[in-house]
Each structure stands twice: as structure tokens, then as C-alpha cells.
Amino acid sequence: MLEQYQISAPILHNQQLHGDYYQLDITAPAIARAAQPGQFIHVQLPAMPDHVLRRPFSIYDVNPTDGRLSIIYKVVGKGTEHISVLKPGTKLDILGPLGRGFSPLPGDIPSVIAAGGYGCAATFLLAKRARVLPTVLLGGRSAGDILLQDAYESLGCQVLVATDDGSAGAKGLVTELLERVLYEAPNSWIAACGPTPMLKAVGMIAESRKLNAEISLDRVMCCGMGACFACVIKRKANTPEKWAYARACSDGPVFKANDIWWD
Amino acid sequence: MADLSINFAGIAMRNPVVTASGAFGYAKEYSNVVPLNRLGAVTVKGVSPFPSHGNPVPRTTEVYGGMLNAIGLQNPGIDKFISDENYLPYLRQVPCPVFVNIWGKTIEHYAEVAARLEAEKKGIAALEINISCPNIKEGGIAFGTDLKLAAAVVKAVRDVTTLPLITKLSPNVTHIGDFARSVVDAGSDAISLINTLPSMAIDIETRSFRIANRIAGLSGPGLKPVAVRMVFQAREAVTVPILGMGGIYSAADAIEFLMAGANAVAIGTAIFSNPGCLVEIIDGIDAWLDRHGIANVNNIVGVMHQAQA
Ligand SMILES: Cc1cc2nc3c(=O)[nH]c(=O)nc-3n(C[C@H](O)[C@H](O)[C@H](O)COP(=O)(O)OP(=O)(O)OC[C@H]3O[C@@H](n4cnc5c(N)ncnc54)[C@H](O)[C@@H]3O)c2cc1C
Numbered sequence: 001m002l003e004q005y006q007i008s009a010p011i012l013h014n015q016q017l018h019g020d021y022y023q024l025d026i027t028a029p030a031i032a033r034a035a036q037p038g039q040f041i042h043v044q045l046p047a048m049p050d051h052v053l054r055r056p057f058s059i060y061d062v063n064p065t066d067g068r069l070s071i072i073y074k075v076v077g078k079g080t081e082h083i084s085v086l087k088p089g090t091k092l093d094i095l096g097p098l099g100r101g102f103s104p105l106p107g108d109i110p111s112v113i114a115a116g117g118y119g120c121a122a123t124f125l126l127a128k129r130a131r132v133l134p135t136v137l138l139g140g141r142s143a144g145d146i147l148l149q150d151a152y153e154s155l156g157c158q159v160l161v162a163t164d165d166g167s168a169g170a171k172g173l174v175t176e177l178l179e180r181v182l183y184e185a186p187n188s189w190i191a192a193c194g195p196t197p198m199l200k201a202v203g204m205i206a207e208s209r210k211l212n213a214e215i216s217l218d219r220v221m222c223c224g225m226g227a228c229f230a231c232v233i234k235r236k237a238n239t240p241e242k243w244a245y246a247r248a249c250s251d252g253p254v255f256k257a258n259d260i261w262w263d
Numbered sequence: 264m265a266d267l268s269i270n271f272a273g274i275a276m277r278n279p280v281v282t283a284s285g286a287f288g289y290a291k292e293y294s295n296v297v298p299l300n301r302l303g304a305v306t307v308k309g310v311s312p313f314p315s316h317g318n319p320v321p322r323t324t325e326v327y328g329g330m331l332n333a334i335g336l337q338n339p340g341i342d343k344f345i346s347d348e349n350y351l352p353y354l355r356q357v358p359c360p361v362f363v364n365i366w367g368k369t370i371e372h373y374a375e376v377a378a379r380l381e382a383e384k385k386g387i388a389a390l391e392i393n394i395s396c397p398n399i400k401e402g403g404i405a406f407g408t409d410l411k412l413a414a415a416v417v418k419a420v421r422d423v424t425t426l427p428l429i430t431k432l433s434p435n436v437t438h439i440g441d442f443a444r445s446v447v448d449a450g451s452d453a454i455s456l457i458n459t460l461p462s463m464a465i466d467i468e469t470r471s472f473r474i475a476n477r478i479a480g481l482s483g484p485g486l487k488p489v490a491v492r493m494v495f496q497a498r499e500a501v502t503v504p505i506l507g508m509g510g511i512y513s514a515a516d517a518i519e520f521l522m523a524g525a526n527a528v529a530i531g532t533a534i535f536s537n538p539g540c541l542v543e544i545i546d547g548i549d550a551w552l553d554r555h556g557i558a559n560v561n562n563i564v565g566v567m568h569q570a571q572a
Pocket residue numbers: 040055056057058059071072073074075076077078079080081118121122217218219220221253
């Protein structure tokens with residue numbers, strides 16, 4: 001059985017990285033110890049009745065020894081705005097670790113992580129726990145959307161950057177970097193997290209090259225526990241339609257790219 | 264420590280707090296964070312004779328005072344429900360009574376699921392007949408808003424099962440008491456109310472519906488006063504046990520329903536906000552009764568009907 005907890009976690013730090021991006025560190029020992037790469041926490045917003053639903057965030061980093069757990073979040077709406085002004089010491093009610101994360105990166109073939117925007121938070125523990133370091137590709141709209149480059153580099157990973165406007169790294173898409181890396185290392189294992197169109201493109205690349213790719217899909221969530229069927233995604237299945245809905249929160253958020261039924 | 268135990272349509276429950284259908288999956292999903300042996304009962308997600316994909320996404324959105332959902336009754340179908348280890352076999356080990364919520368697109372569908380469950384009834388305490396879902400194109404609310412159809416569904420189910428029947432009424436009617444009487448006359452042992460209210464939300468920037476199905480059910484705190492009123496009116500109409508629900512977030516909310524005439528209460532949306540609320544509500548009812556020197560929870564059921572003199 002999965003280990004999952006609901007705990008009241010005090011905030012240690014809550015600081016702006018740059019622009020709309022923030023890092024939140026909390027103390028959540030049981031969750032920090034159980035967390036696997038690609039899993040997420042579900043955070044309650046204190047003010048009722050404006051917010052009846054929790055907000056999901058990927059677990060970025062953990063320290064099992066002191067119980068610290070970190071997330072990276074972008075302020076996009078009322079919930080994340082609310083979180084951004086919370087002070088150290090404030091307690092957050094969180095559920096976690098939730099969902100199925102990434103498989104460990106293989107030790108015998110090269111691997112590559114492709115991340116768009118805050119997607120790089122979901123893949124960090126995967127790189128940190130890798131036996132053979134992955135190449136890391138970070139993509140975003142512009143320089144301000146490139147996060148955690150230093151963190152990945154300090155693990156020893158080679159990091160390549162692409163932005164839509166060319167303000168950091170190569171001008172273009174992270175999937176173009178992926179094609180380049182796969183040209184050099186054609187048998188790579190792929191792990192990816194980011195906006196759905198990017199993940200679909202990663203899936204297509206993997207399929208055409210017969211490579212293993214795992215992707216973490218972002219869906220609007222409600223319970224986060226697999227109970228309500230709000231967060232579903234079409235997965236290939238043995239049904240007349242050839243697909244069935246799977247729950248992103250409990251069957252995922254990480255899926256084999258090949259298993260997804262893209263409309 | 265007040266006595267919280269109740270007898271609900273012949274079902275012995277350790278307390279009156281139940282999970283609402285659709286908010287607690289099939290119990291297993293929440294079993295890591297909710298001690299199932301504390302609950303009065305669990306109600307599972309609606310089961311139909313056939314597997315159902317449900318509606319396209321987005322299926323839920325937050326609104327002021329609650330949320331909208333149009334899941335569309337996604338479920339594995341009765342065959343898989345009975346045989347797959349995640350459903351009925353798991354539910355048989357759950358340490359509290361299990362209510363199985365059922366639905367169909369035709370009267371025959373309701374009878375079919377009920378008959379299948381009658382044959383497998385070990386571990387099932389009652390059937391909750393959902394005649395009130397706003398989110399499916401056929402059936403659902405149509406049965407719940409037509410007195411004759413509502414009674415016909417209940418009678419068809421009554422004919423094929425000896426399990427206690429709880430009929431879940433639609434709030435989308437003018438005279439709830441008429442519906443309560445109609446389903447009880449047709450053989451329902453208890454009633455539950457209310458289901459979600461048909462609603463809509465629009466994103467004005469993108470000019471799109473926030474829910475793919477366009478129409479979706481409102482649940483959560485905003486629903487509570489409507490639900491309390493309807494429980495009160497249903498209690499005036501029938502004497503059978505009532506499972507009251509709609510926006511219950513706290514022990515105080517639950518007690519309001521009990522005073523209005525509910526014998527037990529179900530919690531839905533609040534579980535999404537805080538799975539721990541179930542135990543908090545049970546303990547909170549206990550503490551409230553102690554504070555008021557009331558020894559037995561049954562003593563507050565329906566008190567608002569006497570208080571009117
Ligand atoms: C498994 C998972 C992991 C996630 N990890 C992270 C993370 O590490 N860092 C991070 O910043 N965000 C992450 N998200 C997205 C995050 O949950 C949403 O940005 C957040 O819920 C928005 O809340 P809000 O109240 O600020 O926005 P709202 O006011 O609810 O909405 C504002 C805008 O954000 C959009 N939005 C709402 N929910 C989501 C969602 N789930 N995904 C994308 N857009 C959404 C809405 O469509 C709307 O346009 C993750 C989501 C999932 C499902």
C-alpha cells in the first residue's frame with residue numbers, strides 16, 4: 001500500500017526566485033521521507049469559502065533527514081497568489097506524497113530530461129537520484145521562465161536551454177534540443193514534464209524512434225486521491241473506442257508516453 | 264462521550280456521519296488518510312450496468328461558495344464492480360456499512376444493477392438509488408423530477424432486492440415532500456437529499472464554459488441553506504430515515520441538518536478540502552452533545568419541528 005499523509009506543515013521559507021516564480025520550503029518529515037521523483041503534494045488554501053479545492057504542486061526537492069520539502073510555483077491565479085504572501089511559521093495543510101512518479105533513470109543507457117517552465121521541478125529528484133546523470137533540457141517562453149539551471153548543474157548534469165524568444169540559450173523549442181541530443185545519443189531514455197503540447201511532441205518523437213519516454217501530465221485536479229474522476233486523461237485501452245479515461249492524480253501524473261491516446 | 268450510534272433503516276451505524284457518493288471513490292482511495300473504522304458508513308460512486316466513460320474534461324471548477332462538477336458518472340460497470348479487487352471485494356472488508364449508489368439510463372437499467380447486487384449482497388448494507396444526477400443526458404434528473412417515473416424506478420428496484428433502499432432525491436423540484444412520499448410509497452426504506460444543483464460558470468476572457476458539459480452540479484458550502492430547507496420539508500412529509508447532505512463542512516453544519524430532521528448526514532465536497540473533516544465532524548458532534556448535556560444523538564433529530572410552537 002502507498003504511504004500517504006495529511007499533515008500540517010510549517011513554512012520554513014517562501015521566497016521569490018524571479019518574476020512570478022517562487023520557492024516554498026516546508027517541514028513535512030513523513031512526506032519528505034516517502035516522496036518519489038514525480039510525485040506531488042496537494043495544498044489546502046486557508047481562506048474558505050473562496051477556495052474549496054486544494055492546489056497540486058510537484059515535489060521539487062526533499063531532505064529526508066531534516067524533513068524539508070520544497071516546491072517551485074508560478075503565481076497564475078488567486079490560489080498561488082495567496083500562497084505567495086504566506087510568512088514563515090504559517091502552517092499549510094498538505095496531502096502527500098500523491099500519484100505515481102517516474103521510474104528510476106536507467107543505469108545502462110543515457111537519459112535525457114526535457115522540462116518546460118515549472119515542469120523542471122517535477123524532474124529534479126529524478127536527476128538527483130540517478131545513477132548515471134541525465135542531460136537536462138530546459139525550455140520556456142523567455143529567460144525569465146528558465147528555472148533551476150544552477151541546481152541541475154550543481155548535480156553535475158549538462159544543461160541545455162531553449163527559449164521561444166531566444167533571450168536565453170537557443171531560440172526555439174525544447175523539443176528541438178531533444179532531437180539534437182537524440183542525434184548524438186539515439187538510444188536515450190526520456191523523462192519529461194511541461195505543457196501538454198510539449199509533452200505530446202515529446203511523445204511523438206519517442207514513438208517515431210521507438211524510445212521509452214515517461215511524461216508527467218498536468219490536469220486540473222479536485223481530490224488528488226483518485227476518488228472523484230475530475231482529472232482524467234485518455235489512455236489507450238481495450239475498449240470499442242480504443243481508449244479509456246485514467247486518473248492523472250493516481251494512475252499518473254507520470255505516464256508512459258506511448259500509453260496516452262492523443263486526440 | 265455521548266451515544267452517537269444510530270439505527271438507519273435497520274442498519275446499525277456507530278455514528279451518523281457518512282461519505283457522500285462521488286466524493287469518496289470506492290473508499291480504498293482515501294484509506295491511507297481516513298480511518299474507515301471511525302465512519303458511520305461509506306457511500307460509493309454510482310454504479311451502472313455498463314461501463315461509462317463519463318463526460319469530457321474539464322469536469323470540475325471552483326466557484327464562490329463551492330464547486331461545480333460534471334463527472335458524468337464515470338464508472339467501471341457492474342461486472343467489474345463485482346469482480347475487481349478494487350471495488351466490491353475491497354468494500355467487503357471495509358470496517359463500516361457500505362451503501363452502493365446505483366444509476367441507469369432506463370428503469371430496466373436500475374433493476375438490472377440492483378438484481379446483480381442482490382445476488383452479491385454480502386458486505387452491502389443498502390442501495391442508494393440516484394434518480395437525481397444533473398450531469399447525464401438521459402435518465403438521471405428526468406427520473407428525479409417526475410413523480411411517476413421516480414416511483415417507477417424505486418418499485419422496479421424494490422421488486423428485485425431485499426436490501427434497504429435509500430432514494431436520493433433531486434433538489435430540482437418545487438415540492439420535495441411530494442417526491443419523498445412518492446418514493447416511500449413505492450417501497451423506499453429511506454431517502455437522501457440533496458444532490459447537486461444544476462449550475463453553469465463561464466470564463467469571460469476566453470468566452471468558454473468552465474465545464475465541458477456546460478451544465479454542472481453545484482456542491483459545497485453555498486448549497487447548505489437550500490439543503491437544510493429541503494431536509495426540513497422532507498421531514499414534514501415522511502417518517503422514514505433521512506440522510507441529509509449538501510455543503511456540510513463542520514460539526515455545526517451537521518447538527519443543523521439533524522435538527523432539521525435528518526437522521527444521518529453525508530459529507531461530499533468537504534472531503535476534497537480536508538479528508539480529516541470526517542473525523543473532526545464526528546468528534547465535534549460528540550463534543551457539542553456533551554457541552555449541551557445531551558446523552559444521545561437521536562435526541563436532536565428533528566427538534567426544529569417541535570420548536571415551532
Ligand atoms: C500534478 C501537478 C503538478 C503541478 N506542479 C506544479 C508545480 O510544480 N509548480 C506550479 O507552479 N504549478 C504546478 N501545477 C499547476 C498548479 O496546480 C496550478 O497552477 C494551480 O493550481 C493554480 O492555482 P491558482 O489558484 O493560482 O489558479 P486558479 O485561479 O485556479 O486558475 C488560474 C489559471 O491557472 C490555470 N490552472 C488552474 N489549475 C491548473 C493546473 N492544474 N494546471 C495548469 N494550469 C492550471 C487556470 O486554467 C487559470 O487559467 C501542477 C499541477 C498538477 C496537476
